[in-house]
Amino acid sequence: MSIDKIAIIAVTERGRNLAIQLNHKLEGTIFVPEKYKNEKSKALKPNFGEGLRKLFSEYQALICIMATGIVVRTLAPVIQDKLSDPAVLVMDEHGEFIISLLSGHIGGANELTEEIALITNGVAVITTATDRANVAAIDNIAKAINGYLPDFKATTKRINGLLAAGKEVGLYVDEPLTIDRRGFTEKPVSPQIYISTKKQIPATNVEQIQLIPKLYVLGVGCRKGISNETIDLAFQHFCEQENIHPRAFSEIHSISIKEQEPAIQHLAAKWEMQFIVHTAEKLQTVAEKYPTSEFVKKAVKVGNVALSAADIGSNGNVISTRYAENGVTFAAGKLTNNNNEVAK
Numbered sequence: 001m002s003i004d005k006i007a008i009i010a011v012t013e014r015g016r017n018l019a020i021q022l023n024h025k026l027e028g029t030i031f032v033p034e035k036y037k038n039e040k041s042k043a044l045k046p047n048f049g050e051g052l053r054k055l056f057s058e059y060q061a062l063i064c065i066m067a068t069g070i071v072v073r074t075l076a077p078v079i080q081d082k083l084s085d086p087a088v089l090v091m092d093e094h095g096e097f098i099i100s101l102l103s104g105h106i107g108g109a110n111e112l113t114e115e116i117a118l119i120t121n122g123v124a125v126i127t128t129a130t131d132r133a134n135v136a137a138i139d140n141i142a143k144a145i146n147g148y149l150p151d152f153k154a155t156t157k158r159i160n161g162l163l164a165a166g167k168e169v170g171l172y173v174d175e176p177l178t179i180d181r182r183g184f185t186e187k188p189v190s191p192q193i194y195i196s197t198k199k200q201i202p203a204t205n206v207e208q209i210q211l212i213p214k215l216y217v218l219g220v221g222c223r224k225g226i227s228n229e230t231i232d233l234a235f236q237h238f239c240e241q242e243n244i245h246p247r248a249f250s251e252i253h254s255i256s257i258k259e260q261e262p263a264i265q266h267l268a269a270k271w272e273m274q275f276i277v278h279t280a281e282k283l284q285t286v287a288e289k290y291p292t293s294e295f296v297k298k299a300v301k302v303g304n305v306a307l308s309a310a311d312i313g314s315n316g317n318v319i320s321t322r323y324a325e326n327g328v329t330f331a332a333g334k335l336t337n338n339n340n341e342v343a344k
Helices: 013-026 048-058 068-078 109-120 138-144 152-164 228-242 262-270 280-287 294-300 306-313
Strands: 006-010 029-032 061-065 087-091 097-102 123-125 170-173 192-195 208-213 216-222 249-255 274-278 323-325 328-334
Touching: 006 013, 006 048, 013 029, 013 061, 013 109, 048 061, 048 068, 061 109, 068 087, 068 097, 087 109, 097 109, 109 123, 138 152, 138 208, 216 262, 216 306, 228 262, 228 323, 228 328, 249 262, 249 306, 262 274, 274 306, 280 306, 306 328
Parallel strands: 006 029, 006 061, 061 087, 097 123, 170 192, 192 208, 216 249, 249 274
Antiparallel strands: 087 097, 216 328, 323 328
C-alpha cells in the first residue's frame, strides 16, 4: 500500500472499536465524536461536518465507518477532482462491506478497499468499470510507472471506456518495465498506448498515445541570471540530441548555490520536475569521475556541476556526456525501473 497518511473516522462506539482493530494493520489516525474519544482516538473538531471536511484536505485517505449517505452529503462541498482528491472509503461498523467511494484508481481507494476486506474478512465493493471487466486501467498503469499521459482526464475516460467495453486497444512498451496488460492487445491497432521515454518515436498509421515513464534525472549547471528562453532552448536541443522526451525527467539536480536560480526554477515548474540541490562537498564526492573545469572549480568549489548532480540523482547511472550551450550545462542520469533494476 502506497498511502501513508490515513484517517479512520467512526461515529459510534462499535465503529470506534472496529477502527482500533483496523489500525493495528493500517497505522492511521482515528477520529470520533468527542463523547467516544479515548486514548487511541482523537475528537473531530469543531464538529463532525467541519472536522470531516478538514480531514479531506489533510489526509491521503479517509476510511469512514458510517452510512454512505452521511459521507456523500458531508463531503459534497469539498469534492473537486479525482486527480487531487484523497481516497474515500465507506464501511459498515461490522466490517462486512467496504465500499470504494472516491479516487478509486489515482487515489488508491480500490487497492485500500481490498486490503481492508482481507483484514475484516469482508466484501470489497468496487464499481469502477475496468475493475468489474477485469482489465487494466490506463490511469493505474500511468501511476504504477510514474508516467505522463497527455490530456489525462479525456484520455483516461476514452481508453478505460474502450477496455471496459471489450474493444481493442493496442499496447507497445519499449522500456523494460513490468506493465499490467490485461485487456490490451499487442497488435498494431488504433488507439495504441505507446510506452516510451523517447522524444522521437517511429511514425506509423496507427493512432499512438505516448505514455512517458519518468525514468530520468537532469543534472544542471548554469551561469547566474540566464534567461528562461535560453535554458528552454538549450533543454530542447539537449533532449533532441539524447532522444529523451522532456516529460521523461522526474527531477532536476544542481548545486546548492543555484537553489534560487529563476531559470532553473522555471524549467522545473514547466516540465513538472522536482528541483533538488546538493552542496559542493557532496558533489565533490563524485566529481572526479568526470572531466573537470578549473574555472568552474574556482567559482563553485567543484569541477563540474551537471555531471556530478546527475550522478548523485541517479545513484551513479549517468547516461550522457556533458552538454553545454549559452551558459547552460546539462547531463542525464537514469533511475531504476519498477523491477528495481537499472532500466537499460
